[in-house]
Amino acid sequence: MELPKNILKGRKLQTLVENQTTYTVRNAAMHVFETHQQAEQVLLQFDQPVLASMFQGKKVMHLREHQPFNFLPGESLILPSNELMCIDFPEAEMDNPTRCLAMAISEEKVREVIMIMNETLPKADEREWCFMDYNFHFTNDPGIYQIIQRLLFLFSENHPSKDLFVDFTLRELIVRILQADSRKIYNEKSLQLSSSNRLAYVIEYIRQNLNKTISVEDLSQKACMSESNFHRVFKNELGVSPVEFINNERIKLAASLLQDPRKKVKEVYMECGFESRSYFNRMFKRKKKVSPKAYQTMFGQQ
Template sequence: MLNLSNDFFKRRKLENLVENQTSYTLNNAEMHVFETYVEAEKVLLQFNDPVLASMIVGRKIMHLSNEKSFDFLPGESLILPANEPMCIDFPEAKSDSPTRCLAMAISNDKIKQITTLMNETMPKADGVEWDVMDYNFHFINDPSIYGIIKRLLYLFTENHPSKDFFVDNMLQELIMRILQCNSRKIHTNPNHKLYKTSRISFIVEYIKNNLDEPLSIACLSKKACMSESHFYKVFKNEIGLSPIEFINNERIKLAVELLQNPNKKIKEVYFECGFESRSYFNRLFKREKLVSPSAYQSKFKTTLNLS
């Protein structure tokens, strides 16, 4: 959970009960912390630069242009293009449990500098270039993005003479990781316009449909019509994971589904997911879910017996 420092609460002025704003301005970004202490509806907000919004505590209902309304909760973030209007409801805000959210507006020049660097050093396949999204992107923070946002929240509120330098370095990593996260979403979404024309999307779909088969870099690179080294580099650039990391993640997702059947044998599960070794499967599963496959499955056996 994101936390605000004691210094923040000492220095901020509480002047409004709805979207009370505390702002910090640096060379290439501004961070705003918004606090709401009463229920409210249809509160309007807009920024001149692209913005990353992340929930700290509480719940909002977001109404964005051309989208269905959705709950915005702690652990989630939202990327909005410049000048995108937001209409926000606060159905649960109270004086003793306020809603808190951070919004970080990042200058277009800084984003362009970072995407230029990515295109020079991390080129995509098929001539597609990295660029800031011109649409809304709502996602759950993965551990790496969460850690960066947490660090930025601290840096902006810290009184340090070099914080512009520190923040610029963190912004570069944040934007790179968010663009890779967005790219990963595109390559796993059959409805996206780029999905059907991308070789990486084709490989992602092939992996997901053949998890029980041996999946090697040699095999996948051949299907992508690339050399092994080029395929590995491009895949990792666009997905943010190596091909083997992505394959293992997808296999563990499938295992999670299969283990919800309490009658399924562990051996059947790891073979159906493409693992040849139970010890390797156990190690990866426990690293991801923090429990062993058998312990995870036992929860569903207990539920079945209780019913």
């Protein structure tokens, strides 16, 4: 992730630790922070929900009820309002600063988007969308990455319709973050939820049967939904289609299996339920940016 040149040129260096450049619109404020020297236990707090994203360097985050963890480029963190952050900067230097973004979004805007989602993107089993009240740490997916880059441009642009542009883009960002949070919950807790949640039951079934043929028709029957309704609810809640989810799970399994240098690529793609090597190669390279064989070789050299 990169900062636009106009932000880098327009900043004023007033302090070496968490030097702040701020842009504000009607429902949000974007703060760009730079730290140019090593520091420990720097405190930071916002009175609104915050999306924090790393651009450069490393932070060590100390948050309530969490073990300290590294916060790295390409990652984001959702913080509730009034969350006190205690931050270490172990690698910051004058010519290699640590850079990050903190975007504070009004709770009113978040509630507005959640209301729209509950009306237009219903979850399964009549559950409702709600804003997470804990710290959600994740790697940016391509959609969230592109939105953050767009918001960086919009906040720093001198345009008479800036408030309107940002408002539309914030809506999409909130939707994608809530869907990413939903995916994380299903990834971590599908087994525990499977007895009372239809989508969790289906997701657990997918994971237990990746080596078999899995059709959306079969999955919709297991969820006791029509095929069209199942597809719509699944994509609403997880942000990906059932087929995309199945392929993602198969690629995760394949990546794990390929770490064994004794495994043949043919064995791997068959164990993961892919019907042809060419399709497996194409999907694997799309997700991992290298071929299955190259990925296996990388692990063999470690």
